[in-house]
Amino acid sequence: MRIPNTFLVLGTLCVHLLIGCGSNPGTDETRQVKEVWTVREANAWVSQQGWLIGPNYIPATAINQLEMWQEDTFDRQTIDKELGWAADLGMNTARVYLHDLLYEQDSLGFFSRMDAFLTIASKHGIRPLFVIFDSCWDPFPALGKQRAPKPHVHNSGWVQSPGQAALKDSTQYPRLERYVKALMGRFAEDDRILGWDIWNEPDNMTGASYEAVEIKDKVNYVLPLLEQAFVWARSANPTQPLTSGVWAGDWSTHEGLKPIEKLQIEESDIISFHNYDTPEDFEKRIQQLQRYGKPLWCTEYMARSNGSTFAGFLPIAKKYNVAIFNWGFVDGKTQTIYPWDSWTKTYTDEPPLWFHDIFRGDGTPYKQEETAIIKDLAGKK
Template structure:
């Protein structure tokens, strides 16, 4: 063998050894792999506030068409009611609403991921027609912990949210072998719409530590939070792995948030992992304003993603002006009275109602599109800027 050939082989061998043994190169490759798996970072305060500065004042409702009792009935192919969705989002647009909080469900992905994504796209087309950007809710811990695909049950007469279902249900929550399925759902949905400017954002988990109260307490997981807390952390990671251009959030909803240190562990995760801050409040205006002031310390955009329970003193008249004062996005519960029956109060699970309550709990419109209270839609229209101020 010639000397030049031997020299060439030695050089190649040295290069191979350098590539194999260079710890800096290995560390760089590992770091790159981890970054790809982790997706984007949590937004900085500056990025979050820059994003919010590009939005109008956000006003909307928690939306489900009046013909659906829950998330499954809203989205399954057999009951996906585009006619009603179009009509009712039109009523929202007429009073100046520009966003809507809309619930998804993991079983819809399991049932037919392609069809589900296509129906989401159809929904976004309808919403965009009405200049409404949805905030999609990925998981939810409220009401029935045992969801089932297929035909949904009929509403129990006069009972608030008698058919609403949790996602994931209790069986999936306590079975870690189903977590890869949940991961595929989160990543699949978020990645499909990660750069879609028709989507406002992603609400990762609604009221994750809610124990559903008296409605399902007897069959609820007694140690539910022990399952939810680690899965909530994973869900934020999965959603960020899809590199969404929209913000992630999860709303704190009960307890004392006056100091970060005093918050429950699950609330700390919700705040620390969110790009923008969100919260719920169904109390009087003084309590609403107090909680907004508490959350302003994070110097991030704030959304109140649930409010408006008239008998509690949480009304459009009491809450919306406060939201506008602090530039807080506001989502009331319920748009049109329908199969969810949320005009009845939470206590309808324990107290027998026999007719429509004189004072509705939630909802803005009757099924025919007439407002429950004309003065409410006039106020909403005025504050959102689609109507002139009404002279007093």
């Protein structure tokens, strides 16, 4: 979910400076936390999965994570229909976003709806990768009825988790800890789930969309909380892998990584990354990350006007057995057929080239040749 013109703020950090909760490194709880998977463990697990391909998924009827999961707008019928379309393409996974406020609002109902989603996904042979936290787009999430989309604007209603108020207030961190531990405790051994993406693009400063209202030293808050989130999730000893994807910058050497990127790499059971650039750059990034010896997941790609396409990326991903998740699926309330620059450039109609997404709302493919490529490489007859 890359946002253009991102400005990253780095500083010298004390990783427990802002936590105010969680485990002390010397406690029994911390000593019992499951270790990060070894190279051997990660590769053994991935060898049993086959090639993984799917979308970043939200139903066309939801503008953001809250609208997808809240009781009044949880759309089982649309989810069933759309995941059926994914299965028809040969897709076997999907990356799906959660939100901390959903647990605070109605923990039992939220988990019940997650269970219903998993039942639908399992029926279609799809095992989701759930995203727990996210630093992209609107930093002021609010429960209840969500706003209508801004016409022709990319992701005009997507919200961060945790929101800015919670991120700045360490007294709310115990609430976030309860959320992660309850979530993982409930689903840590559920074989319908592929894995857990702890935090999406944690140091993203939201570019032209919300940069003016972002915390200027946002990374100083996120980095220690990201480290704790891995600890909280791992404390449930999940059978599924944990990850958090690097998404921007120079990855040519480990020493050259930013502190938050080092943490993401070192704490991930499976290494994940984003790439919305050319096929050549995509392959170069794969080769750079291969130095860690672990399996790779590309958890975001496919922006047609950037040169990131199904035809260009899928053969490379399959060649290296890299799991691959395109952004967007069905044209809907997120309006991601429009490019990132729709926040600063006015569009009045469907763009000449869709940025993301595969299907129109009625299930018609945007490009038949693209769905043919997906089916062919996914082995769908």
